[in-house]
Structures are given as structure tokens and as C-alpha cells.
Amino acid sequence: MFFSSNLRYLRRVHNLTQEALSNHLGVSLKKIGSYEEERATPKLEPLIEIANFFSVTLEQFINQDLSLESINKNTSELPELKKYAAAERLRVLSITQDRNENEYIELVRLDSEEDYIKGYSDIDFVAGLPKCQLPALPLNHTYRAFEISDSLLAAPTNSIVVGAFVADWNELKDNEPCIIVSENTGIVFRKIKNQIIQNDTLLLEDTNGQFSSYSVSVEDIEEIWRFAAYISLDFPQVPTQVNELRQTMQNLQSALEILEERKIKKKTR
Structure with missing residues (x-):
């Protein structure tokens, strides 16, 4: 399961701090930290919302290492x-x-x-x-x-x-x-x-x-x-x-x- 590493990776690719991401998603800064550090996993509905926010499928978000993939754009650098x-x-x-x-x-x-x-x-x-x-x-x-x-x-x-x-x-x-x-x-x-x-x-x-x-x-x-x-x-x-x-x-x-x-x-x- 790649949820935590993908969340951390996508946040950095999009040049977002944890605080900025928490504001965009409407969740607490503490939760973002716990997600990235694998101390907690969101329920299905917020998990889908986070995936939609980054324009990736739920399958990609959970089961693929996005740092090795190209998802609709070149993720090696910011557009x-x-x-x-x-x-x-x-x-x-x-x-x-x-x-x-x-x-x-x-x-x-x-x-x-x-x-x-x-x-x-x-x-x-x-x-x-x-x-x-x-x-x-x-x-x-x-x-x-x-x-x-x-x-x-x-x-x-x-x-x-x-x-x-x-x-x-x-x-x-x-x-x-x-x-x-x-x-x-x-x-x-x-x-x-x-x-x-x-x-x-x-x-x-x-x-x-x-x-x-x-x-x-x-x-x-x-x-x-x-x-x-x-x-x-x-x-x-x-x-x-x-x-x-x-x-x-x-x-x-x-x-x-x-x-x-x-x-x-x-x-x-």
C-alpha cells in the first residue's frame, strides 16, 4: 500500500506544505502529518476526496508508487x-x-x-x-x-x-x-x-x-x-x-x- 508515500510525494510535487494541503482539503494539520507518517489512514470517502484533489484514481493512489509513474503529466518537474x-x-x-x-x-x-x-x-x-x-x-x-x-x-x-x-x-x-x-x-x-x-x-x-x-x-x-x-x-x-x-x-x-x-x-x- 503506497497511500502515505504517494500523499507525501504528490504534496511535494505540487509544492504544497502540509499546512497548505490541510487548508485545501479541510482537514487538520495533525491528520495530514499522521497520514504521511503512516500513523493513520483516512476512511474511504476522504481517501477518494484526496485522490480526486490530486487528479489520480483511487487505485493509483493506493496501489501504485506514483514516484515511478507518469500520471497525465511529467511529474519529474512542476508544469x-x-x-x-x-x-x-x-x-x-x-x-x-x-x-x-x-x-x-x-x-x-x-x-x-x-x-x-x-x-x-x-x-x-x-x-x-x-x-x-x-x-x-x-x-x-x-x-x-x-x-x-x-x-x-x-x-x-x-x-x-x-x-x-x-x-x-x-x-x-x-x-x-x-x-x-x-x-x-x-x-x-x-x-x-x-x-x-x-x-x-x-x-x-x-x-x-x-x-x-x-x-x-x-x-x-x-x-x-x-x-x-x-x-x-x-x-x-x-x-x-x-x-x-x-x-x-x-x-x-x-x-x-x-x-x-x-x-x-x-x-x-
């Missing part, structure tokens, strides 16, 4: 799209720094989106963008800020979304809000479903549920920035339901006070 998604193929990230070598956060305004998509790797172009620094963000990340319009519908109107650069796209978790930079789709802010292992795509979902989900091939994506923070230029409005609840509580309080006064008057008579 080019897998390399690109894992940042093993050259992807240029241009940054700017202050005199103390602290990185700036460059701002991509709505009117410069098209220019950014074409010049995101050009250090001179990036250096010309408006920039700032936000001390509250965690260190050891590269950040970029993007203005959000009505068409993106994933953050309050007239807000600026700050994203942390993602090098290895395989690490992205389902339902993570991300800024996707693509020549085909423009710059969009969506929750994603990671389908890179299955078919080299990301499924982009609208956080407000007003648009249909659609898939984007990794070869059409230039950059991905994981949501880190947002800055709203509008004062937040208290939701109507909260106002109604507050008014109801005030009415109840007033009614209780009136009842209490009536009780006191009856006692004094």
Missing part, C-alpha cells in the same frame, strides 16, 4: 503554470524605500489602474506613485494600496484597500479577500477559491453576492495582494437595524419608567 504560481518562475516586484531602507506603501489610484497593470514591474513607474507608511501593519511584508470603486463592491465606496504581497499563490486559502491584478480583469478585490492544484485557476467571488463568480487562469494574473487593511474616506454609517434596535430599547426604557411612576403613585395614595 510551467505551477512554477509561476509558486513563484519559481521569475516574477518581478518593484518597491521603493526611504533613506532608512523602510519600504513605502505605494498607492494605485483609480485613474492609474491601466498604467499600473502595464508598468507594475517598472521601478521608475512604481517610484512615481503616491506613497506613505503605516506603522500599525506587521513587519516583514511588502504592502501596496489600491483605491476601490463601486464596480469592485468588496469594500466601502471611496475606500483604499491595503494588500500584502503574495509570492506563492499555492498558500492562498479559500475565502481570503485578495486584490487581483490582471490585464484581463483589471484590478479587482474579491474573495478567492484556490483551484490552482486542480486546474491552474482562482475562482473570484463577490463579497456582496451581487455578481456571478468567475475563474481566472494563473497565467493571466500579474500580482496578488492579500487583504491587510482598508482606509475609508467616508464616515461609517450606523446600520439601520442598529438604529431601530436602539430606538426600541429607548421606548422600552420609557415605558418601564412610566410603569414605575404609576406604582409609586398608587403606593402614596
